[in-house]
Amino acid sequence: MxxxxxxxxxxxxxxxxxxxxxxxxxxxxxxxxxxxxxxxxxxxxxxxxxxxxxxxxxxxxxxxxxxxxxxxxxxxxxxxxxxxxxxxxxxxxxxxxxxxxxxxxxLGLKEVKSSERVLTTPPSYAYLKVAEGCNRTCSFCAIPLIRGRHRSKPLEDLLEEARNLAERGVKELCIVSQDTGYYGKDLYHRKALVQLLKKLEELEGIEWIRLLYLYPTDVDEELLSYLKDSGKVLPYLDIPLQHVSDRVLKSMRRGYSGSFVRRLLDEVMKNLDNVVLRTTFLVGYPEEREEDFRELLRFVEEGYFHWVGVFTYSHEENTPAYPLGDPIPQDEKELRRDAIMKAQQEITFRKNAQLVGREMDLLVDSYDEELGIVPVGRVYLQAPEVDGICYVEADRPISPGEKLKVKVTEAVGYDLKVEVC
Structure with missing residues (x-):
């Protein structure tokens, strides 16, 4: 078949x-x-x-x-x-x-009791899903309706899976779930992300560990203290904030304020050298007034983030926000999204330009899509699929999965050009 x-x-x-x-x-x-x-x-x-x-x-x-x-x-x-x-x-x-x-x-195939994932990502990285579902009650989100309550995978199972990935040549583990910082609360009655990271760092062959989808209130002193001295967990944090207006955050049921967001980001930047921040915002939420949006835009312009994603509000039935209606026209939502992205684009381009001349480690993912001959990869500040990439200049053949020391020679918009040192 x-x-x-x-x-x-x-x-x-x-x-x-x-x-x-x-x-x-x-x-x-x-x-x-x-x-x-x-x-x-x-x-x-x-x-x-x-x-x-x-x-x-x-x-x-x-x-x-x-x-x-x-x-x-x-x-x-x-x-x-x-x-x-x-x-x-x-x-x-x-x-x-x-x-x-x-x-x-x-399909009438043979019964399968155990099997090995077929990796569809480049040889350099793979995703490690540490949990399923979400216990949050964010008003706009349908994930709990679809995926159910948070269910952490046992630490031993994750280590076995990660060990298998390392044996297959994977060098970077991208830690994902709907709510990564919540890992372990259901199984161990306490957050266990740091304990998991410590074990993952011991695995031979794994060189980078990247944290994705951290709820803001779970980026705490324990996690930051661990990251500060970690040898493998990258100083790259993906923290979806959704908004910064107190009024909108309260209606969204996010459980924190705009002042909390600023204190958190200042604390992160104080504790982690060369930290790179990614976040996600939601615009066009039913109760987002013009002044709320302007507050968000000013916040983005402060330059905390290297990478930003913006969603327009989607009116989803059976979510807590559904009774609020969908009063903001789609074209207005898109104007707000574009304004945020334009402001962030200037910041990202500026931050990339400041990297010229810097030496960094790079993982080779594949070759460029256009000609298939130029190696492309990522330095620590680039998560797979969502951030920019690096085009690698080298005087020898380069293979996907290699780790190289490179020097940034040029910033080209969201991407970088690098040469092998």
Whole structure:
């Protein structure tokens, strides 16, 4: 059986896809990259916001043409299973998240008790998903409806998985979950992220550990103290803040204030040398007035962040914010998003320009997409897929997965040009 899997959405969804790929191979399927050459196409969907839902629906419609069996799984099904069954009669079957074994059974493949993830990332890095679900009650967010309550993976299981990744040549672990800083509270009745990081640092072959998706109130003294002296955990923190206006934050149910945000960022920058900060903001929230947006824009212009992502508010049913309506027109939301991104672009370009002449370590990911001959990689301040990249100039052949010492020679917008030292 030839099977193609299309993975949509975030890195956490990608891990689910990689687990499924491993089970498919162990079950006897042949994986193909080109869906048009498959007997079965499995679409792993995202259902977080309207844009993601539209992408998933378009993908399903593209392939559910009667020429082959199409199976749909993931977040969108978890949220709208019955509606999707009615809307897409051409789809053969629907499965929710973490339904790998049911899919194997449905396809009539061999039963799989254990399997190894099929990595779809470059050889330099892989994602390590430490938990599933979220206990937060943020008013705008549908994740708890889709993924359920927070469930940490046992530390021993994560170490075994990370050890396996290291043995396969992975040098960078990107730690992901819906709420990474909350890791361990459900299993061990206390936060255990630092304990996990200590164990991961002991693994031979792992050289970088990157923390993604830290809730602001979990970036505490214990974590910062550990990061300060860590040899492998990068001084790169992804802390989604969503907003800085007290009024909006309160309505969003974020549990902190704008003054807390500033104190936190000052504390982070005081404790961690050369720290790089990434954050995410949400604009066009129902109760975001013009003055709230202006406050957010001024905050961004203060220059705390190297990288910023901006979402426009998506009006999601059954979330606490849903009764507030969706009073801000989409074009106004997009104007606000663009204003934030324009302000941040200038800051990012300036910060990148200041790196010229600096020597840093770099992990080689692959080759440039255009010609396929120029090596591309990342220094510590660049997370995979979401930040800029480095174009590497070298006088010898360079292989994906290599770690190099490089010198920044030029800043080109979001990206950097470097030469091997």
């Amino acid at each position: 030839r099977v193609a899997v299309i993975s949509l959405g975030c890195a956490k969804n990608l891990v689910d896809t990689e687990v499924l790929l491993g089970k498919l191979v162990k079950g006897g399927a042949k994986l193909v990259n080109d869906p048009s050459k498959a007997d079965v196409i499995i679409v792993n969907t995202c259902g977080f916001i309207q844009q993601a839902k539209e992408e998933a629906i378009d993908t399903i419609l593209d392939w559910a043409d009667g020429k082959r069996k199409v199976v749909v799984m993931g977040c969108l099904v978890e949220r709208y299973r019955e509606e999707m069954k009615k809307e897409f009669p051409e789809v053969s079957a629907f499965f929710g998240t973490e339904s790998w074994d049911q899919i194997i059974q449905y």
